[in-house]
Amino acid sequence: MSGQVANMEKAGFETMDQKIPYDDYQLPVVFLPSYESPPAWIAPQERIHHHDYNNELTQFLPRTIVLKKPPGAQLGFNIRGGKASQLGIFISKVVPDSDAHRAELQEGDQVLSVNEVDFQDIEHSRAVEILKTAREILMRVRFFPYNYQRQKERTVH
Template structure:
């Protein structure tokens, strides 16, 4: 089954053959004990599971985070900024989190303005979020707000 140059000959091979590009850019080496905190090495998939966040917002208080995205981007609503030491920060909200629901309202296909209105008027915010940095990056490339 080997061809002329010592490489396999796939002509009679019964399945489709996919040639992958060579692996040219491995992440930089870092000590194993630091890898769990490094996004290039971290394979701790629990980071990407949905989480529940509960925030109480007194009248006139700030949310402690900003959102971007919405129906126009087709990717959803994402947390774009979390103010350090805010209640949102302490509750575990982070940049790159996708907001799945707020107070049982589906946020995966909602207008930006409607999302802002719900977040601003609620006194208590019960959110389902999941960390989704890949779509967050795509989101940033597609939209202005």
């Protein structure tokens, strides 16, 4: 058995008696992090408020925004994109302290629909017309920063 230990030492393996200095390893060495047990099972309805599970993915879920616009008033946000970009309509700017800002509309939100009109495959000019002429706006939006960034790279407006 001592012959095997001697051969292992020559090959660069660690033996029970000694540790091999890091610099003497022959191959690239990868140190793995220590194992962590996964968190205990928690009922789905409790996970949203539990620190082990709350990873903020809820910010990407579709949500409904309601805005009322008096005649002549501004919307409080700008849009970019449309059918030509094949990525949809996105909020490109939200005016601070506007109704849109207070309704938590944000840059990078994709407009899914306005007053039940599908905005996922709509011309930019048609989207602007719908938003400007409506007095009450019921919007479905979702935060989609990845496609918003792609939209910015593809379009100029």
